[in-house]
Amino acid sequence: MEEVGLLINGIYLKVPQGYTLLQAAQQLGVDIPTLCYHPELPSEGNCRLCVVEIGEYPRTRLVNSCTYPVEPGLNVQTHSEKVLQARRIVLELLLARAPKAKLIQDLAAEMGIHESRFKSEDPYELCVLCGLCVRTCREIVGVSAISMANRTPGKLVTTPFLEPSDACIGCGSCAFVCPTEVIPYIEKDGKRIIWGREFELVRCNVKLEQKLKSISTVKL
Amino acid sequence: MPKIESVDHLTEYRRQIRAQRDPKQQQILVCSGPGCLPLGSTEVAGAFQEQMQEKGLQGKVILKSTGCHGLCAHGVRVLLRPQEIAYQKVTPEDVPEIVETTLIGGKVVERLVYQDPDSGQTAVHKSEIPFYQGQKPLVLRKLDEIDPESLDDYLVVGGYRTLRKVLFKMSPEEVIDAVERSGLRGRGGAGFLTGRKWRLCRQVPGEVKFVICNGDEGDPGAFMDRAVMEGDPHAIIEGMIVGGYAIGAHQGYIYVRHEYPLAVKRLTQAVAQAREFGLLGNNILRSGFDFDIKISQGSGAFVCGEETALIASIEGNIGEPMPRPPYPAQKGLFGMPTVINNVETWANVPEIINMGPEWFAALGTEKSKGTKVFSLVGAVNHTGLVEVPMGTTLRQIIFELGGGIPGGREFKAVQTGGPSGGCIPKQFLDLPVDYDSLQEVGSIMGSGGMIVMDTTSCMVDVARYFISFLFEESCGKCTPCREGLRQLLNILNDITSGEGKEEHITLMEEICTTMASASLCGLGQSAANPVLTTLKYFRAEYEAHIRDKKCPALVCRPLLTYTIDPEACTACLACVRECPVGAISGPKKEAQHIDQDICIKCGRCHDVCQFDAVKVE
Amino acid sequence: MDVERLESILTQYEGYPQDLIPILQDIQDQYHYLPKDELKVVAQRLNVPLTKVYSVATFYKMFSLIPKGRHQLRVCLGTTCHLKGGQRLLESVSSHLGIEPGYTTADMQFSLETVGCLGSCAQAPVMMVDDKYYARMTIDKVSKVLKLYKE
Known part of the structure; x- marks a missing residue:
């Protein structure tokens, strides 16, 4: 596979063509904080936490590392003052949006932010609109039972018409992938309740031997 | 309308219709542009129709409803050709007098001609009105002359002439060369070199490519694209045929906002005419080149003016911008290489080809070539559309063409570039207007809105207005834009209602810096400009709101x-x-x-x- | 659901996913809103998830999921209109009709909306009732204009 050489924080490295800057940085062991990124899902560049600075001074700019592809000779700074300032403000904004979201609190604390200077409109909000649930439902589960609705002021993740959705199979992947644990998901008395629907839980009756057998069959 | 079979047939047809027309024939051209239409131009045209019937002038006099005549402040405008008499503020009640006195009597109706607001001097002919002097209309040139619904009218003034040159005598590379040499830059906002954009797209391998006309003119205060789409739709189509040929596209899209119903109608009609006539479709004029155009209507989303969001919208999705790269020239509509230019850019193309790139490049400044159309509105006497060479100063535009500020009030600022632009104060009035100089003072060219403000405008309120507009319009995809605008609006609401605090200014500056650097698309990146420029040039006004709880311009109502x-x-x-x-x-x-x-x-x-x-x- | 009416719209399209927005525009134009059952049929016919239809229907300002009135009243809040009192015009219209922007009167006669810019900035402030523009509006003209449309 063709390789591309680039500079990350002054260190030259070669990575396969088609890698994103985030992947390249990870190969180098550089830690870039992410929120809406998941290796198994297409990146959309929503949260802007993973921004890095590229280019030569003074013509540098910030791009999101989760979507920007490596380019030969590109100069990348992952922790420059410009980058850190942007990350701090992004986290402060997210903290104002979802002040009780544990992950946001933790990410912010890592940057030395313990309280947002901005107004919090809804102290109980947990959703940061990262879109991981929507993408998981669409790309991995393949049912598209939930999506984003409205735009800025009223943007939210929901089922169509805010009603229980026929498309939902109750797999719970959305709740599992959600980084701020906002999707209500209840399991009790042999029932799972999610997105306003109830699913009967059925015990899996495939025996362990059969499972192993089927796995080896697949491998063959 | 005949089906035109070949390029010679086109020339012959043009000759025929020209021969049928007498340049000395009396014409009544009623403006039905964006300014005059709401003032009742349909009723004025109807009154002329009636009068002509009554006086037996039908057949002798031609009556046309045309596109924008420019000087909207004095609508409804009526131009009489060949005399070039320009009447203004015409109402249906004035029509019998115009017909009696001018058309029959050959005299001027003095009370309907232009009068200078200061000296009281009158000007009968269009060329004597200061508003038109100093203009250099290329894109707007045909607007007060042709009936936008008539393909014949467009042909008579030389329309579709480029097709002979482009489809038969030039290679696609030569066309791109010409556009590149002309120095034409995108008229929609960022000002990217059009020729380079075309070249990048041409170089991307692929059988299927697209050209798109961005007619989603969403900047509040801007209506030049509306005027061109309504007034000269074929110029856009002609430009797109040239562009399609240059990059190797066979399908074009015109994306027009639904808030412009007349533009939708005129463009749809024009595309149908061109198709019927053989200027769109397969094997255009037997050149072997296939090209067609579809009209795609916006559904009310400002963000769709952004290229990638516009593409998403044509594809049937919500208008959320996508991270770049890939650029639309590489991977655009339906994943195919795509060139997007705005209305004014496309409308410039035919003339560049006809007159040659050197002719175009001779106009304007070193890095901004040609002319630019501005919608001059707000606190200015002569509101309307102006087209001037790049590099004309703000002072010339606002005070010479625009006739200055009404009521003897003082000029305070001019806002350019729509919500992504900035407010430019008095000290920069002698700034030559081009892409780079506007950027240097913190604003942008944008699509060409120019909103003049006098001392009755509060700059904090203006900033709040734009931020609230953008907050409603942000797609909400990325954090800095969505949450940044939310917090900016919170702060500005506080300041304008007397709840402002000293630290608000720093907070806003911090949000703005991050929005500008870290937002996903151009909307978010430039959304901070109205705040940044007003903070920079009008900080004292912010301080008056915050410290003294006063609005010096008497606008912010909670403080009054x-x-x-x-x-x-x-x-x-x-x-x-x-x-x-x-x-x-x-x-x-x-x-x-x-x-x-x-x-x-x-x-x-x-x-x-x-x-x-x-x-x- | 009026199947025939919906069919007459759907048959004009080839049924590609990119037909979604034009179809919704047609439905909005004819029905003055997007009825839920119709949207479900559209999703099936275009073979797109209902979530996509719902996202699109709630993203664009032109679409409404609740029925709109006979007359669409749009008050322009573009920059020039804002500077020339568009907000006060809106408030006046709003109190004359007794509804907030985004709502419809109980008798289903008027829906009131704001719009970013109507492009008639030289005649600010401007409002539009259905397809007719009203230029250089003043508050004392509001009741006169509304009377023209009242039954």
Whole structure:
């Protein structure tokens, strides 16, 4: 596979063509904080936490590392003052949006932010609109039972018409992938309740031997 | 309309219709542009129709409803050719007199001609009106001349002439060369070199490519693209055929916002005409080149003016921008290489090909070539559309063409570039207007809106206005734009309602810096400009709101007090009827009084008072 | 659901996913809103998830999921209109009709909306009732204009 050489924080490295800057940085062991990124899902560049600075001074700019592809000779700074300032403000904004979201609190604390200077409109909000649930439902589960609705002021993740959705199979992947644990998901008395629907839980009756057998069959 | 079979047939047809037309024939050209239409140009044209019938002038006089005549302030405008007599503020009631005095009597109706607001001097002919002097109309050139619904009209003035040159004598590379050499830059906002954009797209391998016309003119205060789409739709189509040929695209899309119903109608009609006539479709004029155009309507989303969001919208998705790269030139509509240019850019193309790139490049400044159309609106005497060479100064545009500020008030700022632009103060009035100089002072060219503000405008309120507009329009995909705008609006609402704090200014600056650097698309990246420029040039106004809880321009209503001057009040009770909360009362036939505890400071009493009795401070 | 009416719209399209927005525009134009059952049929016919239809229907300002009135009243809040009192015009219209922007009167006669810019900035403030523009509006003209449309 063709390789591309680039500079990350002054260190030259070669990575396969088609890698994103985030992947390249990870190969180098550089830690870039992410929120809406998941290796198994297409990146959309929503949260802007993973921004890095590229280019030569003074013509540098910030791009999101989760979507920007490596380019030969590109100069990348992952922790420059410009980058850190942007990350701090992004986290402060997210903290104002979802002040009780544990992950946001933790990410912010890592940057030395313990309280947002901005107004919090809804102290109980947990959703940061990262879109991981929507993408998981669409790309991995393949049912598209939930999506984003409205735009800025009223943007939210929901089922169509805010009603229980026929498309939902109750797999719970959305709740599992959600980084701020906002999707209500209840399991009790042999029932799972999610997105306003109830699913009967059925015990899996495939025996362990059969499972192993089927796995080896697949491998063959 | 005949089907044109070949390029010679086109030339022959053009010759025929030209021969049928007498340049000396009397023409009445009624403006039905964006400014005159709401003032009743349809009724004026109807009145002419009636009068012509009554006086037996049908067949002798040609009546046309045309596109924008430019000087919207004095609509409804009527131009009489060949005399070039320009009448203004025409109402249906004036029409019999125009017909009697001018068309039959050969005399001028003096009361309907232009009069200088200061000297009182009149100007009968279009070329004598200061507003038109100093303009260099290329894109707007045909607007007051042709009937936008008539393909023949477009052909008579040389329309579709480029096709002979482009499809038969030039290679796609030569076309791209010409556009590149002309120095034409995108008229929609960022000002990317059009020729380079085309070249990048041409170089991307692929059988299927697209060209798109961005007619989603969403900048509030800008209506030049609307005027061109409504007034000269074929120029856009012609430009797109040239562009399609150059990059190797066989399908074009015109994306037009649904808030412009007439533009949708005219473009749809023009595309159908061109297709029927053989200028769109397979094997155009037997050149072997296939090209067609579809009209795609926006559904009300400002963000769709952004290229990648516009593409998403044509594909049937929500208008969320995508991270770049890949750029649309590499991977655009339906994943195929795509060139997007805005209306004015496309409309410039035919003339560049006809007159040659050197001719175009001779106009304008070193890095900004050609002309630019601006919609000059707000606190200026001659509101309307102007087209001037790049590099014309703000002062020339606002004071010479625009006739200065009404009511003898003082100029305060001019806002360019729509919500992504900035407010430019007095000290930069001599700034030559081009892409780079506007950027240097913190604004942008944008699509060409130019909103003049005088001392009655509050700059904090203006910033709040733009931020609230953008907050409603942001797609909400990325954090800095979505949450940044939310917080900016919170802060600006606080400041304009007397809740401002000293630290708000720093907070806003921090949000703005991050929005500009870290937002996903151009909307978010430039959304901070209105705040940044007003903070930079009008900081004292912010401080007055924050420290003294005063709005110096008397705009921010929570900071104002309304009272009634008993001397001036005539007890007409108009304010009492208008007041939504019943705060105004008083004895019968005597001066009224506003109860400050009830008053919500909506200002409607002030607006309805005919006697200037409601005082604000 | 009026199947025939919906069919007459759907048959004009080839049924590609990119037909979604034009179809919704047609439905909005004819029905003055997007009825839920119709949207479900559209999703099936275009073979797109209902979530996509719902996202699109709630993203664009032109679409409404609740029925709109006979007359669409749009008050322009573009920059020039804002500077020339568009907000007060809106408030006046709003109190004359007794509804907030975004709502419809109980008698289903008027829907009131704001719009970013109507492009008639030279005649600010401007409002539009259905397809007719009203230029250089003042508050005292509001009731006169509304009367023209009242039954």
